[in-house]
Amino acid sequence: MNDELLIKFLLNETTAEESRTVQSWISANAENRKYFQQFERIWNESTSLAESSNVDEEQAWQNFKQRVNEKQANIPLVKKINPPKFWLRIAAAFAICFGAWLVYEQFGGQYTNLESQDLVLAQELPDGSSLVLNKNTHISYAKNFKTNRRVEIEQGEVFFNVAHDRSHPFVIEINNVKVEVVGTSFNIKKLKKGVEVIVETGIVKVTEKNKEAGKAQIELRLIKGESVLLGNDEELAAKKQTEDELYNYYRTQLFIANNTPLDRLVAILSEAYGTKISLNGSLKNERISTTLPFKYALEKNLDIICETLDLKMQRNQNEIVLSKK
Numbered sequence: 395m396n397d398e399l400l401i402k403f404l405l406n407e408t409t410a411e412e413s414r415t416v417q418s419w420i421s422a423n424a425e426n427r428k429y430f431q432q433f434e435r436i437w438n439e440s441t442s443l444a445e446s447s448n449v450d451e452e453q454a455w456q457n458f459k460q461r462v463n464e465k466q467a468n469i470p471l472v473k474k475i476n477p478p479k480f481w482l483r484i485a486a487a488f489a490i491c492f493g494a495w496l497v498y499e500q501f502g503g504q505y506t507n508l509e510s511q512d513l514v515l516a517q518e519l520p521d522g523s524s525l526v527l528n529k530n531t532h533i534s535y536a537k538n539f540k541t542n543r544r545v546e547i548e549q550g551e552v553f554f555n556v557a558h559d560r561s562h563p564f565v566i567e568i569n570n571v572k573v574e575v576v577g578t579s580f581n582i583k584k585l586k587k588g589v590e591v592i593v594e595t596g597i598v599k600v601t602e603k604n605k606e607a608g609k610a611q612i613e614l615r616l617i618k619g620e621s622v623l624l625g626n627d628e629e630l631a632a633k634k635q636t637e638d639e640l641y642n643y644y645r646t647q648l649f650i651a652n653n654t655p656l657d658r659l660v661a662i663l664s665e666a667y668g669t670k671i672s673l674n675g676s677l678k679n680e681r682i683s684t685t686l687p688f689k690y691a692l693e694k695n696l697d698i699i700c701e702t703l704d705l706k707m708q709r710n711q712n713e714i715v716l717s718k719k
Contacts, residue, residue: 395416395419397433399412399415399416400416400433404434427548504536505534505535505546506534506535506537507532508532508533509527509531509532509533510527510529510530510532510550511529511530512529512530513529514526514528514529514644515527519535519539519557520539521539521543521557521559521562521564522557523543523554523555523556523557523564524554524555525554525555526552526553526644527551527552528583528644529550530549531549532547532548532550533547533548533550534546540562542562543559543562543563543564544565545564545565547566547568547582548584550584551581551582551583551584551644552581552582552583553579553642554575554578554581555579556575556577560576563575564576564577568582568584569588570603570625571591571600571601571624571625572601572602573591573598573600573601574598574599574601575596575597575599577596578593578594578595578597579593579595580596580616581642583641587625588623588624589602589625590621590623590624591622592620592621592636593617593618593619593620593621595618596617596618597615597616597617598616598617599614600612600613600614600615600616601613602624602625612624616633619635619636620636621635622634637654638654638658639652640654640659641662643662647688647689648687649666649684649685649686649687649688649695651684651685651686652683653681653683654681654682654683655680656673656677656678656680656703659682659699660672660673663695666688669712669714670712670713670714671696671714672714673715673716674716674717675717675718677705677718680703682699682702682703684698686698696714696716704718704719705717705719
């Protein structure tokens with residue numbers, strides 16, 4: 395692995411095999427992910443400056459690498475080699491590197507980390523936007539946030555209520571997905587196989603940069619009541635109507651089911667309580683209407699479900715199984 399291949403990856407210039415190599419390296423351990431996230435952050439912030447930079451490209455590359463090396467002195471994860479000669483077709487890529495160095499110099503690569511750990515966390519950002527982090531969520535945002543409204547989600551789920559500021563769009567980055575808004579409210583969640591965005595108010599622009607060579611970028615505009623799942627190879631990236639309010643249980647402290655498929659409710663309960671719950675037989679086709687308080691113990695809420703649908707509950711080691719009586 396080397397810096398040049400990472401930049402080739404960020405420019406969508408890699409072959410399918412090279413993309414798999416980079417993705418495997420990123421997912422190998424937490425330190426690799428941290429290095430890549432910081433590397434990508436510098437790269438992304440350079441975009442606006444790169445267009446107007448007229449510099450010596452070779453020197454710009456050396457300056458960029460020097461600055462990255464200084465900031466990453468304690469993370470010697472990436473092999474440093476000679477300047478790239480084998481793949482860059484245009485000098486603009488070097489201008490981007492120079493822009494990255496300028497931005498890093500200007501803003502110091504300074505981001506504020508925010509982690510919710512075992513508690514739901516409500517927070518107000520410097521621009522007046524508010525957010526709620528679900529448990530075990532980790533994000534970071536630029537320290538000069540009033541003028542650089544950029545947020546990165548490293549893991550977890552966040553509800554955003556974004557303050558209106560047309561001159562400074564609000565940008566959220568998570569995996570290969572970028573979300574841009576001016577003033578709106580929406581929920582965004584990092585899943586094992588993708589990113590889910592659910593809009594409550596306003597308009598949200600969602601973009602997914604495909605890392606595989608030859609595949610087009612996906613861009614969607616979502617309005618109130620619409621949602622999308624991106625980055626899941628098993629599903630088509632198409633917006634759809636949000637069918638329930640279960641996604642916001644960590645804000646409302648209620649599980650609200652309104653003719654909701656039982657397997658959907660059970661999946662949310664499993665996530666919220668950290669316990670595996672399974673359905674036996676044909677129960678996936680059952681639907682339920684009920685409201686369950688999050689403050690109740692899991693067993694109490696499952697008792698309510700069993701009473702409503704005439705089911706029984708059994709424990710099987712670390713799993714709870716619901717089945718018909």
